[in-house]
Amino acid sequence: MPRPPALGTRWWLTTPGRLGFVLAVPLLGLVNQYLGFLVLIAAIVLIWKGCPWQKGVKVAATIGAMALLGAVIPDPPEGGASDTVAQADAKGAEKERTAAISPSPSAAGEQERPSEPPPQAPDYRGLRLDKARDKAEAAGFGVGEHDASDQDKSIFIRLNWTVCFQKTGRTYGGTKTIDFGAVQTGAPCPEVDGGAIRWPKMPDLVWKTWRTAQKEVLDLGVVPDHHLRADTAYGNDLLPDEGEYGDWRVCVTDPAEGADVTLDTWVTLELTDPDNGCPQPDRGHDGRVDLPDRDDDGDPDYRDPFPGDRNRDSTFPNGLPDSSGSSGGGSSGGHWNCPRTRWC
Structure with a gap:
């Protein structure tokens, strides 16, 4: 029967002491898992430092101590904390x-x-x-x-x-x-939060007067007045002064009928005098059709006071004659050279 160690000998350095540390690991792990972990570290140090045991025995004792601690520590919740958070987020989204x-x-x-x-x-x-x-x-x-x-x-x-x-x-x-x-501001609300905006569509305005078409476009509620402009349907035509083409007719709209009209849309209505009719798209050049112009002065015949005289058109003040050829000049004794004008 072996004798107990001498009083001066450290008991935990003996074989029974080392075994006692190994067996204490699961017992203290039941009390507190962190305390059990600390005792496990101490037991491993005692097993491998200055211990006369064979290497195989040391390995077996180390594995046994770790297994004993693992057996008494409670398992974490299945799926981990991240899964729990994800489930909570999913419930919140629902x-x-x-x-x-x-x-x-x-x-x-x-x-x-x-x-x-x-x-x-x-x-x-x-x-x-x-x-x-x-x-x-x-x-x-x-x-x-x-x-x-x-x-x-x-x-x-x-x-x-x-x-x-x-x-x-x-x-x-x-x-x-x-x-x-x-x-x-100015855009219609979607039917549901996060849904698509149902923009108004460009109406059919062909052959309506400028006065009517202008009102219909502005009534869409998304086109500011300065985003709506009038232009001529014919390349060589010229709009009258503003306010004087209210009865002119729409031939072409940009954007075309049925297109979305948004806050960023600029609308152009191409107009013609109602006596002319709208141009045929395949009869022009460079995408524009010209009205008849017999004297080729850039002023279409329908509004040219002198359609056969290239030197007189609507931009030359109503055919006002040139007074440079008058004999006396001035207002007394001089005479305007005015044959073939409305002034003679």
């Missing part, structure tokens, strides 16, 4: 999709309190975004904003945007929140 309030995303990016109803807020829809924000902040709301269309544009100048949707909520800290879905 809640957003099925919410009965506006389908706008959560304001300020914070989760809402599930146990409290969303706070009440005035209806800010239809207001300019900057004014809606000011009013909501004054009412104690934390305010968020986003593009309500499927274009997902960044909002830089709020005074150029109009509120279409709003959604209220509360953060876990109790702050009231409101999130605005807005579109550029």
